[in-house]
Amino acid sequence: MSTSLRDITYSGVWKNNTGLVQLLGMCPLLAVSTSAVNGVSLGLATIAVMALSNAVVAALRNLIPYEIRIPVFILIIAALVTVIDLALNAWLHSLYLVLGIFVPLIVTNCIVLARVEAFAAKNGVLASAVDGAAMGAGLVLVLAVLGSVRELIGTGALLNGIELIVPGAHAIRLFPENYPNLLLAVLPPGAFIVLGCLIAAKNWFDARTAARTQASAPTTAGASA
Amino acid sequence: MQDTASRLSLRNALAMAAFTIAFTALMAGTYLLTHETIAKSAEAEKLTLIDAILPRSLYDNALLKDEITLPPTPEIGLDDGGHAWRARRGDEPAAVVIEAAAPDGYSGRIDLIVAVAHDGALLGVRVTQHRETPGLGDYIDPKKDKNKSRPWISQFDNRPAGLPADTWRVRRDGGAIDSMSGATISARAVTNAVGRVLAYVAVHRDTLFARGTQ
Numbered sequence: 105m106s107t108s109l110r111d112i113t114y115s116g117v118w119k120n121n122t123g124l125v126q127l128l129g130m131c132p133l134l135a136v137s138t139s140a141v142n143g144v145s146l147g148l149a150t151i152a153v154m155a156l157s158n159a160v161v162a163a164l165r166n167l168i169p170y171e172i173r174i175p176v177f178i179l180i181i182a183a184l185v186t187v188i189d190l191a192l193n194a195w196l197h198s199l200y201l202v203l204g205i206f207v208p209l210i211v212t213n214c215i216v217l218a219r220v221e222a223f224a225a226k227n228g229v230l231a232s233a234v235d236g237a238a239m240g241a242g243l244v245l246v247l248a249v250l251g252s253v254r255e256l257i258g259t260g261a262l263l264n265g266i267e268l269i270v271p272g273a274h275a276i277r278l279f280p281e282n283y284p285n286l287l288l289a290v291l292p293p294g295a296f297i298v299l300g301c302l303i304a305a306k307n308w309f310d311a312r313t314a315a316r317t318q319a320s321a322p323t324t325a326g327a328s329a
Numbered sequence: 330m331q332d333t334a335s336r337l338s339l340r341n342a343l344a345m346a347a348f349t350i351a352f353t354a355l356m357a358g359t360y361l362l363t364h365e366t367i368a369k370s371a372e373a374e375k376l377t378l379i380d381a382i383l384p385r386s387l388y389d390n391a392l393l394k395d396e397i398t399l400p401p402t403p404e405i406g407l408d409d410g411g412h413a414w415r416a417r418r419g420d421e422p423a424a425v426v427i428e429a430a431a432p433d434g435y436s437g438r439i440d441l442i443v444a445v446a447h448d449g450a451l452l453g454v455r456v457t458q459h460r461e462t463p464g465l466g467d468y469i470d471p472k473k474d475k476n477k478s479r480p481w482i483s484q485f486d487n488r489p490a491g492l493p494a495d496t497w498r499v500r501r502d503g504g505a506i507d508s509m510s511g512a513t514i515s516a517r518a519v520t521n522a523v524g525r526v527l528a529y530v531a532v533h534r535d536t537l538f539a540r541g542t543q
Contacts, residue, residue, distance in 0.1 A: 138463045138464075139463070167344075168344070168348075169340065169341050169344050171337070171341055172341045172344060172345050175345065176344075176345065176348050179348055179349060179352050180348075180352060183352035183353070183355055183356050186356050186359070187355060187356060187359045190356075190359045190360060190363045190364075190367070191359060191363065193363065193366075193367045193370070194362070194363035194366040194367050194370075195363075195366070197370045201374075255464070258463075258464055259464040264464070265473075285464060285465070287462070287464070287465060290462070290463050290464050290465075291462070
């Protein structure tokens with residue numbers, strides 16, 4: 105059981121990463137990743153929604169008739185997002201001011217429906233919640249890197265807007281004050297260019313790891329024989 | 330004999346209805362639990378924004394309660410109408426906080442609130458909503474302005490009444506308002522809109538400051 109939860113986590117965060125491998129839910133991902141703070145905020149809200157919607161669907165999976173499962177899933181996701189949005193606004197207002205605009209965006213993210221249909225409809229509550237959280241964590245990872253690269257190239261500083269979350273904190277200036285901001289990175293085309301580079305980097309890393317394991321496999325086999 | 334297709338449809342329709350009712354009830358319940366708190370914090374938020382341009386010491390009435398609804402007013406960008414709140418001190422009109430919009434931002438409409446004193450002086454301006462380019466034109470919003478000690482928008486603070494109309498242009502257009510080189514469009518849109526609001530308030534002073542609510 106624990107290994108399978110580990111597999112689910114590994115699959116969500118790295119192997120089947122939503123941003124780099126499945127390429128699902130690109131619209132909010134590319135629109136919001138203009139800075140690391142924005143990207144991570146959207147990612148955290150997505151973790152909450154995905155873990156919760158996966159868990160609820162898994163709990164109800166035996167009650168949902170197969171033929172109408174998709175509309176029921178959409179109903180569940182939309183209702184949960186609305187509830188989270190209202191609850192955040194009322195009881196965690198300072199957090200809502202930061203995440204508020206991102207929560208309704210999550211309904212449009214097809215990765216939520218994709219995980220509900222592909223995973224939660226066939227698995228238990230705990231495994232489904234872990235799957236949702238891991239997929240969301242993978243998204244946070246991609247959004248953090250994507251946002252950091254874009255804002256660094258575009259503005260010469262990291263963590264722009266952090267003062268909205270941690271009062272008194274400041275953006276970190278890495279490039280000198282007279283750095284000519286390369287706006288392309290912050291504008292929509294920059295999102296696609298940086299994401300392309302990230303996907304290439306992940307594929308390169310995976311290919312290298314695979315080559316190494318292959319190279320070392322025969323020797324270990326030989327040693328044991 | 331029962332037709333299985335129609336039985337299946339009926340069962341699915343009932344299931345769909347049951348799920349819809351259950352989850353709508355969940356949403357309605359959450360709404361009922363939260364709507365009062367949410368309305369309160371929305372009001373507090375609006376007041377925080379207004380506090381930045383209209384000091385509490387200038388008025389003693391319940392500002393947000395003294396609201397007037399403006400009809401569609403294209404001359405200050407309010408194509409669908411807007412609101413204004415009237416500040417009074419001991420029953421004497423003190424200032425008005427008026428909604429306005431600049432239609433010509435780099436990425437469309439920029440929403441503003443402008444505080445104008447009863448004598449026509451400009452007290453301050455804040456951007457409430459915009460879509461200007463992050464890192465370029467978004468310095469019109471002091472939260473995004475890199476100059477925290479003296480943000481761009483503070484140039485509009487406490488400008489006396491009776492300044493010539495061409496004050497309300499960016500320097501490049503011959504006015505008195507500085508803008509960042511390479512990102513003039515956003516600043517120009519806000520500046521020109523402020524000029525239009527001041528002209529509008531000067532013309533409609535009597536209606537805006539009229540006694541009594543509504």
